[in-house]
Amino acid sequence: MEPDAESTLEVATETAQTLLQRAEGLIYSLMQPWSAYQIAIILGTLVVAQVLKLWLAPRFHNWIRDREGWPRWRFRVAILIHQRLRGLIFTVLIWAAVLIMREVTWPSRSYFIAIVANLALAWMFVAFASRLIANRALRRVVSYGAWIWMTLRILNLDREAEAVLDSAALHFGETRISIWLVLQGLVIIGVMFAVARFLSRYSSERIQANRDMSPSMRVLVVKFVQILLFGATVFLGLRAVGVDLTGLAVLSGAIGVGLGFGLQKVVSNLVSGVIILLDKSIKPGDVISLGDTFGWINSLSARYVSVVTRDGREYLIPNEDLITGQVVNWSHSDEFVRLDINFGTGYNDDPHLVRKVAIEAAQSVDRVLKHRRAVCHIVGFGDSSVDYLLRFWIRDPTVGLTNVRGNVYLALWDAFQEHGISIPFPQREVRVLEGSELTAKFDRLGHESS
Incomplete structure (x- = not known):
């Protein structure tokens, strides 16, 4: 034994x-x-x-x-x-x-x-x-x-x-x-x-209530406090039990090698998340578009950013994509956003009247800003219409872009109907030349019917 x-x-x-x-x-x-x-x-x-x-x-x-x-x-x-x-x-x-x-x-x-x-x-x-x-x-x-x-x-x-x-x-x-x-x-x-969990929750509530700090800085401080508290908990807990931690030096080296080879994407996302929080390029509440994704930032995580779209879908975009990709932040420095609308009118309509009516129609929409005047320009002469570009400003992109464009288009329709301005559609004119086979068939059919 x-x-x-x-x-x-x-x-x-x-x-x-x-x-x-x-x-x-x-x-x-x-x-x-x-x-x-x-x-x-x-x-x-x-x-x-x-x-x-x-x-x-x-x-x-x-x-x-x-x-x-x-x-x-x-x-x-x-x-x-x-x-x-x-x-x-x-x-x-x-x-x-x-x-x-x-x-x-x-x-x-x-x-x-x-x-x-x-x-x-x-x-x-x-x-x-x-x-x-x-x-x-x-x-x-x-x-x-x-x-x-x-x-x-x-x-x-x-x-x-x-x-x-x-x-x-x-x-x-x-x-x-x-x-x-x-x-x-x-x-x-x-x-x-x-x-540690209780202290983390309490400190997180206090930090989030501090309005003197930016939203991204509040998230960064909360993450740092959580890492510090739970890391100290593991270290002090093992020391209190009597576990010798000197062997962790070799283990940390092995973990470093593993991170370098097998966890490149994870580490990249973690580092990218810290960079995003430090440079304040995006923060919770910002409206961004990345590729086909358009929505506002719901939360910033250590690995990904949560983006909620207008249709209720929540996209979890890796932090690395926000660092390396081209991101449009609609509310980075201010909340003002300019939108463009293309339309066309008939050649018989007065372009001066069209521009005036279009500007007034756009500014009659509630969400369109009045102190930033809308403009309307002729951008070309098309096959069937005179082409115009209408530009106007809003300051609440989080409410949506498609709906405000739709309201402006509806206002243009009503205004054009009121002022007799036509919205043409493509038309084609077919001419039958004399002496062609089609003309001979028509003549023969006419003689037979008579």
Whole structure:
């Protein structure tokens, strides 16, 4: 048998003997007359807590529903109190019983009541503290682990449990990893991640509320704070468990080689995202067009930019494409956008009147700016029409471009109908030459009909 297995067996045997002795003492204590009174007090307290819970729960629920204007975290705390109402009432009552028993009788007469009171208080603390962890699976692992460990400490079994868990270990060279080390690391890192997540969320809300910073700078600062907090959490958590981090230098070199070969696109997108945030070329709320994609920026991520189009589609454009491609930012330096419309009128229409009517029609549309005058120019003489170019300005491209163009076209139609201006369409004139076969057929048909 290997030395580690022998050591584990010896520790387990000693622990079993200790637990057997304590079990004998517990059975002897339960056979004493005062133990029955303590058990009766505990059960009676539990019944009173249940009755009070049934009476208070609906009233407390209605009181919560009447709270208007409360922040979300207060509602969450109130709902958690409503869910744990019986446990809270039982904890308060059982501790009151402990204090009363210690005043009127010997401490040994309230021994079991004190154990139950400590267990109830520990469980309530874990139930409330674990709500800081957003991930449900991680919250369950941390809460169950904390419950078990606090129960062992209250029952004075923590040293025996630690010895058994620490004796079961594996050796990798000079590194020793035991079950106790793994569990300790999971709990510590889980708690630190919960704290880091809470601080990250709180700092993100405060940074986003700071209007003195540009939107892109706010996103950059939030990302930097998140990386700093979670990176420090992993480092400090591993150090707290006792993991030697000197070997991470070789690992970081291997990761660097892997990034250089296998993750070029990922690293490129990450670096491009940082550049976008630093140079402020685009920011949330900007209206951009990249290729056939036209929409406004919804959010900036470490790998991609979320662009929402007018039809509700959300495109996730890699950051590298925004750096290397030609991007049209309709609202980079200002919100003013000039739009062009092409149309044609007949040769019989007065071009001076056409230009005047077209400008007035464009500026009659609500979204067209009045202080930036529209212009209309002749751009050519076509086969069937005189061609014009109408230019006008808007300042809200996020509302859409096609709809404002459509409104201007509709205004032109109404104005041209009112002033008798024609909108021609292509026409072709066919002439039949004398002496052609088609003329002879027509003449023959005419003679036959006559």
